[in-house]
Amino acid sequence: MSKSKAVRSAGEVKRERTRAALLGAARALFTERGWHRTRIEDVAAAAGVSTATAYNHFTSKQLLMAAVYRPLAGPLSTAVELALGNDSDPIDALLRHFQELAALARRRRRLTESLVAAIHEQTIKDRQVTAEPDETDVRHVVPLYTMLARLMEHGQRRGVLRSGPPVITEAAFYTDTLLHHALHLPEQSTHDTALNTLSQLLSRWAATPDISPHRAFLDGVPDHGDEEDLSRVLHRLMRQDADASRRALANDVVTRQYLEAGLRLSVGEHGADSPSCCVEVPSQNDIFKQVKQEGQAAGDEQAFRQRWPSRDDFVLDLLAYASWIRHRRLDSAGRAADLISNVVDPVRGAQEAASQELASILQNPATRLSLMATAVAHRFPELKTTTRSAGKAARQQWITIYQEMLAVNELDLRPGVTIDDLADILSVTVEGVAFLALSAAPQERERLRLTLHKAVLAVLASTVDPGDGLSLEEVLWRRMAVPTVMRGIPSP
Structure with missing residues (x-):
């Protein structure tokens, strides 16, 4: 290699490292402080470079924000390309896009708020967005408007949406509307946010009046919200011949009070965080007393029997409820997303995310009951369905x-390792340590927490491709000096 080429390569490496440091610092600061309280000077200082160097890489704060958010929006763009390539049903494709965008906005709330602010400033500056690509415009670097415009044009070609002027302005309007609802209406499920936005779009753009947003279908997403519908969980209460009135009963506030009381009483007087905690399913009278102590209506046997004809029915629905809420640690997962991808040091972020997930499992009163549910699920098909769905x-x-962690850090997995593999390995690692910690003394729990830190690093260090393109087997074969002719041959 010539000296000039070596110097050029070293300069390229340095530039890449500086850019990565700036993006890491920006992710952390935009997440922590938001858009208006973060300056490029602050990002440069956090990255350890001069302000002039920062501006050499990103000529404006808007473009810096765009570079931070673009990897997060990558899966959305891929999904749009897939929908167009498969000639998907336009209404299905629109609803799926709206749902995935709403979920991203909820998951990365602070970064999405900063992106929205950057987009609005760009709009004030340049006014109307155009369909022409422009790498100096945050609205094109993170092409949320363009994605929706392409899906709308697909609907026009299929005769589902009416023909008319270019759709980019309308796409910007509906994208902004969805982001506003996703960020400011947290009580609304992402499915309902998506469906409401689609309804608004179709009210203006449907080619015929009979085109309804309710014809769209998403696998695994119930029509009435994807997070709060207990009729999908309480199979014994719903029974085989359940109608709409039973569904309303499943989601009645008194039903939730009974289940919450049963959950708290089942972990005993020691509390969920005690190593000596046991599981004991309470009687219905104990449940009535617990509800009354909390200042709510105590209920009565008739109301209880209306829901569960027998104690066994209640127990099975309580186990299903425990499994359901154990896997609904949405705040935990949201914090983990920020920790893993939005900190300057993603290694420490991954460790802290694992620690928080471990603490969340141990502090959750549903954990022991959900373990019981898993243990007996093979005997009860409806319980197996709930535990499997929750998992x-x-x-x-x-x-x-x-996926976002790999994208924002520009990493790939080793050949033969899929993103599903990585999620499964890390999940069983955290839950395995949690299982050991449930009955451990406080000092032993701390040791297990530190062990978990090492395990998470070991998984990431082995599964992330450093650039050698080797599979996990090939890495071990090389390190253990296994001859090529002997590789893959089982021991006698």
Whole structure:
């Protein structure tokens, strides 16, 4: 290699490292402080470079924000390309896009708020957005408007949406509307946010009056919200012949009070964080007393029997409820997303995320009951369905977080290791340590927490490709000096 080429390569490496440091610092500061309280000077100082160097890489704060957010929006762009390539149903594609964008906004609330502020400043400066690509415009670097415009044009070609002027302005309006609702209406499920936005779009753009947003379908997403519908969990209460009135009963506030009281009483007087905590399912009279002590209506046997004809029915629904809420640690996953991808040091972020997830499991009163539910699920098909669904939902949530971690740090997994593998390995690692810690003394729990830190680093260090392109097997074969002719041959 010539000297000039070596110097040029060293300069390129230095520039890449500086850019990565600036993006890491920006992710952390935009997440912590928000848009208006973060200056490029602050980002430069946090990254350890001069302000002039920062401006050499990013000529404006808007473009810096765009570079931070663009990897997070990458899966959305991929999904749009896939929908267009498969000639998907336009209404399905629109609803799915709205749901995924709403979920991203909720998951990365602070960064999305900063992106929205950057977009609004760009709009004030340049006014109307155009369809022409512009790498100096945050609205094109993070092409949320363009993604929706392409899906709307797909609907026009299929005759679902009416023909008309260019759709980019309308796409900007509906994207802004969805982001506003996702950020400022937290009580609304992401499915309902997406469905409401789609309804607004179709009210103006549907080619015929009979095109309804309710014809759209998303796998695994119930029509009435994806986070709070207990009729999908309480199979014994719903029964086989359940109608709409039973669904309303499943989601009645008194039903939730009974289940919450049963959950608290089941972990005994020691509390969920005690190593001596046991699981003991309470009687219905104990449940009535518990509800009354909390200042709510105590209920009565008739109301209880209306929901659960027998104590066994209540116990099975209580186990299902415990499994359901154990895997609904949405705040925990949200914090983990920020820790893993939005800190200057993602290694420490991954360790802290693991610690918080461990603490969340141990402090959750549903943990022991959910373990019991898993243990007996093979005997009860409806309970197996609930535990499997809860596990699937939790798994998908972490898959998304790890995808973002790899994207924002520009990392790839080793050949043969999938994102599903990574999520499963880290999940069983955290939950395995939590299982050991449930009955451990406080000092032993601290040792297990530190062990978890090492395990998370070991998993990431082995599964992330450093650039050699080797599989996990090939790495070990090389380090253990296994001859090529002997590789893959089992021991006698």
